[in-house]
Amino acid sequence: MQSPTGETSSELLETVAAMLRAKGERMTAPRRAVLTALAQTSGHLTMEEVVAAVDQIAPQVHRTSVYRTLAALCDLGVVQHVHLGHGATAYHLTGAGGPHLHAQCRECGRIMDLPTDLLTEVARRMGELHGFELDATHVALSGLCLDCARQVNPHTH
């Protein structure tokens, strides 16, 4: 798996360790486990999925530490969260797969990645008209994926 700077998983651990030390913080087993869990997938993990993945890697790591670790890594800027509908949040390594937008199907919950340029024109217009600086990656767009749209409204598809 690639990190923002194109690193292998162990290079990622080393990079983040250095970033932590630079702030007087430490690289620990739980933090390694969370980073490894996130590096294992190119996608987006919910809290529950991170906990499950961490449990595979280092079963002794407590749920609480996953919460605290994700918060710490978000502060560091190494991890980002994306808000999905209905209160759910997904986490992913910053730069995993490059910057991209997210769209989630409100029926099946599936998340699809989209190129950022899909909203650059909209962002420009919002800046121009309303002075609003759009951060399009921070929230997942909502809608129906092809499969679910077929089921909800079979004849129109």
Next chain:
Amino acid sequence: MQSPTGETSSELLETVAAMLRAKGERMTAPRRAVLTALAQTSGHLTMEEVVAAVDQIAPQVHRTSVYRTLAALCDLGVVQHVHLGHGATAYHLTGAGGPHLHAQCRECGRIMDLPTDLLTEVARRMGELHGFELDATHVALSGLCLDCARQVNPHTH
């Protein structure tokens, strides 16, 4: 389905009462209070704000009933919810201000309404390229409003 757009508050209550009865359901004091609370503002109320507003109107109405009432009114289609970042949800009357998009400032939390046509082109492209049926009104876009952008990054504004 009827839209309450353009009605006075008491016409709204009557319209919704009729819709409820048509489904074998009932217009009650808690439901009137929630509808009145939502009709009092042209904007979007979080759960907590609805509870507070209802408390002004009918103090004896229990928190639980506000939850159940909002769910019932959403089912009816009279009320819609919008997902904001960080797990928050806002509610508004379906017809209030006509259909519109939402954008929320991640610093001050302020919500601005935007015309739906801002995303129609994006919606068309997503449908064409990915078969994704975008529901742009269901989630608030995230970013920084002009005032907060100035504070975060004063020299660039």
Next chain:
DNA sequence: CTGGTTGCAAAACGTTTGCAACTCT
């Protein structure tokens, strides 16, 4: 050694549910 970090238990938080009493139709 020393302070950041952990595991645990308990608290906090927002939401949902079971149920008897109540009320709209």
Next chain:
DNA sequence: AGAGTTGCAAACGTTTTGCAACCAG
């Protein structure tokens, strides 16, 4: 009268916190 609705209390699931033990630097 009867089904839908309510208020309350208790249950729920998730996240946060206080604290003593621990371990990375």
